[in-house]
Structures are given as C-alpha cells and as structure tokens.
Amino acid sequence: MLTKKTLKAATLGMALVGVVMGVNADEAADYPSKPIQFLVAAGAGGGTDNFARVVRPMFEEAVGGARITVVNLPSASGALAHQRTANGAPDGHTLDFASTTLVTSLAAGQNPIGLDQLTPIARMQSDVMALFVNPERYPDFESFLEYARDNPGKVTVGGTHTASPDHVAFLSLRDASGLEMNFIPYDSTGNATANVLGGNIDATTTSLSPLLSYIEAGQMAPILIFSEERLDHYPDVPTTVEHGWDLTDGNDRAIFVHADTPSPIVQRLENAFKEVYDSEEYQSYAERVNLTYREGWMGSEEYRQRLENNYTLYSRLLQNGN
Known part of the structure; x- marks a missing residue:
C-alpha cells in the first residue's frame, strides 16, 4: 500500500514537547x-x-x-x-x-x-463527469447504448490526453458496461467537443463545468452522468449507478x-x-x-x-x- 511518513505531533495550538522536524x-x-x-x-x-x-x-x-x-x-x-x-x-x-x-x-x-x-x-x-453527445445524433443514452451494442468496436469517444480524467472515465465506463468502444485523445476539451459536433466521433467524456455554454446552446447534451443520484439541473439524465455501474468519480x-x-x-x-x-x-x-x-x-x-x-x-x- 502507498503510505506516507507519519509524525506524532499535538494539534495546532497545543504545546509540543521538543521539536518535530525542526518545527514546534x-x-x-x-x-x-x-x-x-x-x-x-x-x-x-x-x-x-x-x-x-x-x-x-x-x-x-x-x-x-x-x-x-x-x-x-x-x-x-x-x-x-x-x-x-x-x-x-x-x-x-x-x-x-x-x-x-x-x-x-x-x-x-x-x-x-x-x-x-x-x-x-x-x-x-x-x-462531476458525464458522457456528452450531439443530441441530434443521440437523443438519449438508450439510443447511444443500442447503437454501441449493435455495432461493437465502431463507437469512438474522445477526451483530453491519454491518462487524463477524461480517459479514465472512458475506461471505467467501458470496463463496467462491457461495451466495445475506442478512445481518441485530443489536446484540449475544445478539440474533443468540436469533433463531436462535427460528427467525427460519437461522444466525449469530460466534466460538466467546461461544457455548460454548449449545453445551454443545445449543441451538446449529457446523456449519462457519473453519479449516484440524478442531478437537480438534469433530472431526465440517467446515472451510472442506475445502470448498476459503481462509477461516481469526478475530476x-x-x-x-x-x-x-x-x-x-x-x-x-x-x-x-x-x-x-x-x-x-x-x-x-x-x-x-x-x-x-x-x-x-x-x-x-x-x-x-x-x-x-x-x-x-x-x-x-x-x-x-x-
């Protein structure tokens, strides 16, 4: 297990006996x-x-x-x-x-x-992380899920660079769902989003806050949220836990x-x-x-x-x- 070096010290404001790492x-x-x-x-x-x-x-x-x-x-x-x-x-x-x-x-x-x-x-x-799509292509998660199941290996999901939170969110979803999907790394959230909008990829996994303006404009939509419960702002969007996937990590x-x-x-x-x-x-x-x-x-x-x-x-x- 990864461990840290521990130091025995009184809480702040209490006197220490001696010096701990040179700081009393x-x-x-x-x-x-x-x-x-x-x-x-x-x-x-x-x-x-x-x-x-x-x-x-x-x-x-x-x-x-x-x-x-x-x-x-x-x-x-x-x-x-x-x-x-x-x-x-x-x-x-x-x-x-x-x-x-x-x-x-x-x-x-x-x-x-x-x-x-x-x-x-x-x-x-x-x-909070989410799976985002162009709503004109996939109106909801069920349509995305159906396409992915019927076309194994053809779905592409983008996000920022390899080993980023976006990438790990994708890997977690693929691992839990069993869907055969591929990840394409981009140098920014903006580029990943542009490729979703341009139809070059099917979706992107990223956090909610960077895409708020796209959501408000109706250009992008979260169709699956990595959360235990539905969010008040998106009451119609299902969560990973609803599907039996214990995926709730955020950035x-x-x-x-x-x-x-x-x-x-x-x-x-x-x-x-x-x-x-x-x-x-x-x-x-x-x-x-x-x-x-x-x-x-x-x-x-x-x-x-x-x-x-x-x-x-x-x-x-x-x-x-x-």
Whole structure:
C-alpha cells in the first residue's frame, strides 16, 4: 500500500514537547513565516488554475496575510509541480494545486512523484463527469447504448490526453458496461467537443463545468452522468449507478505539500482551507461555476485514502490500454 511518513505531533495550538522536524507548535502557529508559492499543475485559464487564483485572496485572509505567487507548471501532466513540491522545503510554504491528473498520470507511469512523497491538505472540488453527445445524433443514452451494442468496436469517444480524467472515465465506463468502444485523445476539451459536433466521433467524456455554454446552446447534451443520484439541473439524465455501474468519480481539485511537512503545519493549512471552503465568497463561486452538484470537501486523511483506492483502480484500467 502507498503510505506516507507519519509524525506524532499535538494539534495546532497545543504545546509540543521538543521539536518535530525542526518545527514546534509556536513556529506552526506563526505560519506563514515567508512568501508562499501556489504551484499549479496545469496551464493558465483551466479549472485548476482558476481554482488556485480564486482561492488565493481568501487563503491570504485565512492565514492572516501572506505574499503569494501563483506559478503555472503544466508540462508533463503537471509532474514538474509535483517534483518541485516534493523536492522543496517541508515547511508548508510550497503548495501544489492539482487535479485528478496527479493520480491518473501516476498510475500510467508518467509521474515520478508517488503518493508517499506528497501529503494532501484537502480536496475542495469534485467536478462531476458525464458522457456528452450531439443530441441530434443521440437523443438519449438508450439510443447511444443500442447503437454501441449493435455495432461493437465502431463507437469512438474522445477526451483530453491519454491518462487524463477524461480517459479514465472512458475506461471505467467501458470496463463496467462491457461495451466495445475506442478512445481518441485530443489536446484540449475544445478539440474533443468540436469533433463531436462535427460528427467525427460519437461522444466525449469530460466534466460538466467546461461544457455548460454548449449545453445551454443545445449543441451538446449529457446523456449519462457519473453519479449516484440524478442531478437537480438534469433530472431526465440517467446515472451510472442506475445502470448498476459503481462509477461516481469526478475530476477532483486539491492541495498538496511535501510529505515531511510537520503535522501542526498540515493541520494549520487544512483548517485555513476549510475556512475558505465554508466562506460565503467561496460557495458563491462554486455555485456560479456549477461545482456544487456534490460535496467537494475532503480532509487530509480521508482524501489520502481515496487517492490510494483510485490509484489501484486506475492502474488496473490503464494496464488494459485505451
């Protein structure tokens, strides 16, 4: 099992006997003691980048003021951001903002930084995945399902690059449903969407929020949602669980630090981000960009367990190819 290095430390605000990794309770309470870097494991303008930049001023307030620099490191599926975090000082001043791509790229062997080298602070978003089509071609999931069953191997589903959350969502659906379908990777959600609209592919698997404008315009439609229950905004769209498929993973967005970051600082950071998450300002933002379909918050330990479970699942799926 993937494990992290553990440190015995009292909770924030309590006195420590001695020093843990060179940081005692008083020093943890003084956090931050120097400028902070938000390393975004994605390019500018995407969901993870927007998340980091929206959170920045709220986090500054939550920790009592700090100079924060946002640095985008999209290369190698964000692996450079993970490397810099894992190789930096374990003092909580370098924060890695990452999506589910962290664990999918790790499962694919594309990311050299394992879950034992990073400690999750919290997950704050879980964007719901869905299967999207041009509604003029497939009015509902039943018509798509019928065509796929009658034409094994002919259905093509697109999404962003290999080992992305889009790709893993496709693999999960193919694995659970038994449908013979093929995946075509694209360099962006926009290109995958354009190929659906142009009739070059049958569908795309991606999260809901990037395609809202297409949905509103009637150009694209979600026909299957990766969820336990139907969403209020899409009451007529069936879910994976309704079909007996335990597929509910979304595209998570979370914050990580060096694995050796002392427990008092990890707790300090988790508390600060929970304060941000609970704020009216953050919740208004989340609702505005449709990130309230499911609970986004997971604390450090709960999210670590989820990552480990997903790593096992994604490794199996990716071993079977695309």
